[in-house]
Amino acid sequence: MSYVSAAMQGRPRKAEQLLSLRGISKRFGAVRALNNVDLDVYAGEVVAIVGDNGAGKSTLVKILAGVHPPDEGTVSFAGVPTSIPTPTDSRDLGIATVYQDLSLCDNLDVVSNLFLGRELRKGGALDEVEMEQRSWTLLRELSARIPSVRVPVASLSGGQRQTVAIARSLIGEPTVMILDEPTAALGVVQTAEVLNLIERLRERGLGVILISHNIADVQAVADRIIVLRLGRNNGDFRVADVTSEMIIAAITGASDHGTSPSDLLREARR
Amino acid sequence: MIADSAKSAAIDPADERPVPAAGGIGGTARALIERLRGGDLGSIPVAIGLLVIWAVFQLLNPNFLSSTNLVNLSMQSAAVGTIAIGIVLVLLLGEIDLSVGSVSGLSAAILAVGYVQLGLPLPIVLVASLVTGALIGLAFGLLRTRFGVPSFLITLAGLLSVLGLQLYVLGKTGSINIPFDSWIVQLGQQWFLPPWTSYSLVGVAVGVFGGTQYVQSARRKQAGLPATSVSLIVFRAAALLALLGVSTWYLNLTRGVGVMFALFLLLAVLTHYALTRTGWGRAVYAVGGNVEAARRAGIRVNRVYISVFMLCSMFAALGGILAAARLAAANQGSGGADTNLNAIAAAVIGGTSLFGGRGSAFSAVLGILVIMSITSGLTLINPDSSIRYIVTGVVLMLAVVIDSLARRSRAASGRA
Numbered sequence: 001m002s003y004v005s006a007a008m009q010g011r012p013r014k015a016e017q018l019l020s021l022r023g024i025s026k027r028f029g030a031v032r033a034l035n036n037v038d039l040d041v042y043a044g045e046v047v048a049i050v051g052d053n054g055a056g057k058s059t060l061v062k063i064l065a066g067v068h069p070p071d072e073g074t075v076s077f078a079g080v081p082t083s084i085p086t087p088t089d090s091r092d093l094g095i096a097t098v099y100q101d102l103s104l105c106d107n108l109d110v111v112s113n114l115f116l117g118r119e120l121r122k123g124g125a126l127d128e129v130e131m132e133q134r135s136w137t138l139l140r141e142l143s144a145r146i147p148s149v150r151v152p153v154a155s156l157s158g159g160q161r162q163t164v165a166i167a168r169s170l171i172g173e174p175t176v177m178i179l180d181e182p183t184a185a186l187g188v189v190q191t192a193e194v195l196n197l198i199e200r201l202r203e204r205g206l207g208v209i210l211i212s213h214n215i216a217d218v219q220a221v222a223d224r225i226i227v228l229r230l231g232r233n234n235g236d237f238r239v240a241d242v243t244s245e246m247i248i249a250a251i252t253g254a255s256d257h258g259t260s261p262s263d264l265l266r267e268a269r270r
Numbered sequence: 271m272i273a274d275s276a277k278s279a280a281i282d283p284a285d286e287r288p289v290p291a292a293g294g295i296g297g298t299a300r301a302l303i304e305r306l307r308g309g310d311l312g313s314i315p316v317a318i319g320l321l322v323i324w325a326v327f328q329l330l331n332p333n334f335l336s337s338t339n340l341v342n343l344s345m346q347s348a349a350v351g352t353i354a355i356g357i358v359l360v361l362l363l364g365e366i367d368l369s370v371g372s373v374s375g376l377s378a379a380i381l382a383v384g385y386v387q388l389g390l391p392l393p394i395v396l397v398a399s400l401v402t403g404a405l406i407g408l409a410f411g412l413l414r415t416r417f418g419v420p421s422f423l424i425t426l427a428g429l430l431s432v433l434g435l436q437l438y439v440l441g442k443t444g445s446i447n448i449p450f451d452s453w454i455v456q457l458g459q460q461w462f463l464p465p466w467t468s469y470s471l472v473g474v475a476v477g478v479f480g481g482t483q484y485v486q487s488a489r490r491k492q493a494g495l496p497a498t499s500v501s502l503i504v505f506r507a508a509a510l511l512a513l514l515g516v517s518t519w520y521l522n523l524t525r526g527v528g529v530m531f532a533l534f535l536l537l538a539v540l541t542h543y544a545l546t547r548t549g550w551g552r553a554v555y556a557v558g559g560n561v562e563a564a565r566r567a568g569i570r571v572n573r574v575y576i577s578v579f580m581l582c583s584m585f586a587a588l589g590g591i592l593a594a595a596r597l598a599a600a601n602q603g604s605g606g607a608d609t610n611l612n613a614i615a616a617a618v619i620g621g622t623s624l625f626g627g628r629g630s631a632f633s634a635v636l637g638i639l640v641i642m643s644i645t646s647g648l649t650l651i652n653p654d655s656s657i658r659y660i661v662t663g664v665v666l667m668l669a670v671v672i673d674s675l676a677r678r679s680r681a682a683s684g685r686a
Contacts, residue, residue, distance in 0.1 A: 087566075103566045105559035107627035108552075116556055117567030125547040129489045136495070154680070 016043040017079065018176050018207040019064070019095075024073035026059050033059040034070070035231040041176055041207040046198060048210045048218040051228035052251055057211050060228070061178055064209070065097040066090035078175075096169035097178045102161055104168075106154035110146060111135045113153050114168045138167050142200050145193065159190025163197055170201075177201055178209045183217050195221045215244045229253055298502060313621045315672050316636045319665075323640060327647030334647055337523040343639075343646050344521065345458075348534040349374075349593035350609060351638035354616035355541050356585030358634050359578045361617055362545070362558045364626025365421040367410070367582045369428035370613050373403055374590030375605025376436040381454070381591055382446035382600035383439055392454060396591060403587025404580050406432060411576030421579075429610070437602060445601035448594065458595025461529040468527045472514040480507035530592055534635075537585075541631035554578060558627030589613070608659070615662065616641050619669040625677060640665065 019041040026034040034056045041047050051057050062068045063075075066084040074081055077093050084090045090097070104113050111132050120127040120134075135149045144163045146156070153164060162182055169177060179198070183191040198221045201208050212218050218225060219239055227235035227250040235250035235257035249255040306314065327334040353370050360367045377399040384395035406428065413424045440446070448455050463471065483503045490497035521527050545551035553574045556564040565571050593609070594600045618624060619640050620633025641662060648658045 088568075099566075101562075103560070103563035105556045105563050105627070107559035108555060112552060112556075116552070116564070117569050119549045119552055121549065126549065126552065129486070129493050129495065132490075132495055133493045 017041075018043055018077065020076040020079075021060075021063075022074045022076075024060070024063060024070045024075075026056075026063065026068060026070050032231050034063075037073070037228065037231070037233055039226060041209060043175070043207050044202055044205045045224065046202050046208040046210055046222045048212060048222035048225045049228060050212060050215070050218055050225060050247065050251060051234075054230070055228040055251075056231040057228055058180070059231075061097065061180055061209070061211060064090065064095055064176075064178060091172060091174075094173070094175040095178065096172055096174035096176070098162075098165050098169055098180065098182065100181045100184060102165040104153045104161060104165060107152055109152055110149040110156075110164055113164055114138070114149075114171060116168070118171065135167075138170060139163070141204075142167055142170075142197055144197065157190060158186045159193040162186065162190075162194050166194075166197055166201070174206065176207045176209065178211070180211045181213065182210070183212065183214060191217060215247055218247075219244060227251055227257070233257075313630070313633060313636055316619055316621050316633070316640060316669070319619075319668075320636065320640050320643065323643050323647065327643065327650070331647070331650045334650055337520055338525075339646060339650070341521055341525045341528070343642050344531040345528045345596065346646070347638045347642045348528065348530040349589045349596060350612050350616065350641075351534050351589075351634055352537060352592055353586045353589035353609070353613040354620070354634035354638050355537055355631055356582035356589075357613050357617040358620075358622045358629055358631055359541070359545075359554065359585075360421070360582045361622045361624060362554050362626060362629055363575065363578055364558050365414070365575075365578075366425065366614070366624075367421065367579065367586075368425040368610060368614075369406070369410070369432055370582065370586035370589070371605045371610030372429045372432035372436060373406055373583050373586040373605070374593060374609060375600075375603075376406075376432050376439065377403055377587035377590035378594035378600035378604040379436045379439040379446075381594050382448055383441075385452070385454075386446050386448060387443075392452065396454075399587050399591055400584055403583040403585075407580035407583030408576060410583070411572075411579035414579065415572040415575050433606075436605070440600070440602060445599060447599045450598060454591070454595045455598045457530055458592060459598065462526040463529060463532060465522045465526060468518045468522060468532075469515075471532070472511070472518050475514060476507055476511045479510055480504075483507070530595070534592075537588075538631045538635050545631055550574070550577070555627055560627075586613075608662075611666075612638075612641050612662075615666040615669070618673065619666060621673075623673055623677065624670065625673075637669075 017040060019039070021037065021039040024034055024037045024039075025032070037056065037060065039047070039049075039060070049057050049060065059068065063070050064084065066087040066089050069083065069085055075084060076082065082093065084093065084095075087097075105116065108116070111128070114135050115131050120130050122130070132149055139146050139149070142163065144160070144167065146160055146163065153161060156164065166177070166179070166182070182194050182198070186194060195217060198208055198210065202221075202223075210218065210222060222239050225235070225237045225239060225242065225247060226233065227237070227247065229251060230253075234253070235247075235255075237247065237250075246255070250257055324335060333339055353374055356370060357367060380399045380402060381395055384390045384398060385392055410421065410424050410428060413419055414421050450456075450459075480503060483498060483506065484500070487497040487500070487503060518527055545554060553564065553569045556567070556569060557571055557574050561571060564574075590605055594604060597604075616637030617629070617634055618637065620629075620635070620637025622629025622633045622637075644661055644665060645658055648661060
């Protein structure tokens with residue numbers, strides 16, 4: 001990849017590029033959900049994708065999660081061009097998606113939820129001891145605040161449930177994690193807990209894609225902010241360089257950052 | 271910044287809030303009370319209810335708690351109880367099977383026609399009955415998963431079709447007696463465990479229970495996890511020994527523990543094991559709790575549905591065989607009347623939620639004991655069946671109300 005985004009220039013460390021999307025477009029009938037969108041994710045980096053309703057955030061996530069294939073554009077994973085036709089392919093690539101509804105079974109305890117669908121077995125029966133031990137290890141690594149791993153998930157707070165959902169996707173040892181509105185329904189303390197957790201993920205060297213409406217949250221944890229507007233890139237900022245006013249201006253369209261170098265390149269080729 | 275202040279708090283290792291008391295008898299009692307307050311009632315209401323029912327009937331008729339009557343009660347419970355185990359499975363998925371009565375009737379018909387009229391060997395006929403049950407369940411499962419029709423409607427249609435099949439198999443005869451000297455009828459009416467066998471089985475059960483608990487606890491201790499204390503394990507094992515020992519002793523005063531009843535209990539234990547200790551059981555609870563989450567976790571949801579419907583119909587078929595064995599006959603009324611409703615009511619009364627994801631195989635045992643106690647008690651007082659239906663209906667209604675209230679209180683305390 002010769003293209004280096006504006007935000008990446010002058011980056012102090014040489015991070016490994018995990019995910020690279022170029023010129024992604026997606027149509028639903030007459031609606032252009034995504035139009036020529038670029039996205040890069042590096043290891044140990046939190047990329048926030050922000051935008052108004054209908055900006056194409058969810059569609060972009062679903063393309064990465066393997067729910068929708070893109071109509072146009074290329075996806076590269078660790079520099080290798082690839083395609084993500086199904087959710088299983090996404091998971092096999094090492095992309096973990098935590099949906100907004102968390103997909104937890106309320107009637108099961110934390111351990112059962114963490115290992116759901118990939119239970120550890122010993123002689124044919126479930127190995128509860130090993131699973132519980134690993135659950136504690138994982139939750140401690142994440143500095144998660146969970147009172148007990150043997151209570152039904154329903155009795156946990158919103159932040160704790162989010163933590164369980166994120167911890168669960170870590171069990172598959174992904175390299176990229178997508179978090180869809182992780183703080184949308186949370187209170188102040190719980191939001192702080194989840195933001196903390198996102199920093200833990202970055203420390204573990206994961207590339208984190210954070211979808212959010214909340215500019216304050218995004219500024220608190222993200223390294224880079226990608227703004228989408230009406231299905232197009234409308235800005236790629238380093239957090240240190242921008243104010244929330246600038247981000248909001250880009251979201252609402254008061255400022256235009258839409259022409260990225262790759263756009264110019266493509267225009268020039270025509 | 272918010273995140274920074276919270277980070278320092280979260281990193282604090284002392285922040286890990288204490289695990290609710292896992293050790294000691296007192297701690298367990300406190301945890302139990304806490305659970306009950308939260309609406310996680312489990313089998314408590316039905317156990318209390320059973321004691322109340324027994325006390326009332328014993329006051330009304332001193333023969334009710336006699337050993338003879340309790341032996342009869344246990345033998346009557348086995349057939350419908352076996353069907354109720356299958357109902358527990360479908361209820362755990364949040365589904366229902368209304369056809370179990372018809373399936374049990376069909377299975378009884380196949381047994382009688384195959385064994386008596388066609389003269390086939392008994393094992394082959396029994397296998398044929400069970401396979402028929404499995405095929406019916408497979409059909410329900412496929413209809414449920416392929417077309418997404420609610421199981422209520424599929425099995426309602428199944429009830430009618432299978433009933434028709436039962437009448438067809440029986441043909442013009444209508445009623446077929448099974449010879450008394452065949453072992454299947456002996457099983458249903460005459461076979462009781464010799465006292466020493468029954469006591470050794472109690473010993474084995476308590477030993478296995480205590481042993482697995484101890485091994486589990488030792489492994490947890492080794493792994494640095496909170497473990498059940500030895501005193502609590504001994505207490506639990508002693509309680510189980512007392513319960514099983516006294517019941518066995520009391521039944522042994524007259525005819526003893528029926529082989530058929532022991533078989534029913536064994537099936538409940540095996541189902542409990544499958545539900546709590548295997549990946550399949552975990553998948554059943556997960557699908558009952560949140561289908562979409564289960565699907566996203568990679569569980570093959572359709573297979574879970576199909577396997578559960580098949581098991582339910584097979585339990586129904588086995589229940590039909592046991593009922594025919596006890597009656598020594600199969601007729602057009604086999605599996606009819608209240609078989610269906612008693613089986614479903616037993617599962618619900620025993621504490622399995624109608625809303626899916628909550629319940630245990632043992633609720634079939636407790637529930638069927640409640641229903642058969644009411645039946646038996648009212649028959650002793652007044653042989654008219656009208657009151658029996660009314661009372662059973664009221665008890666079922668009570669159980670459903672308790673289930674709904676518990677659900678509401680779980681929601682209120684954040685355990686929904």
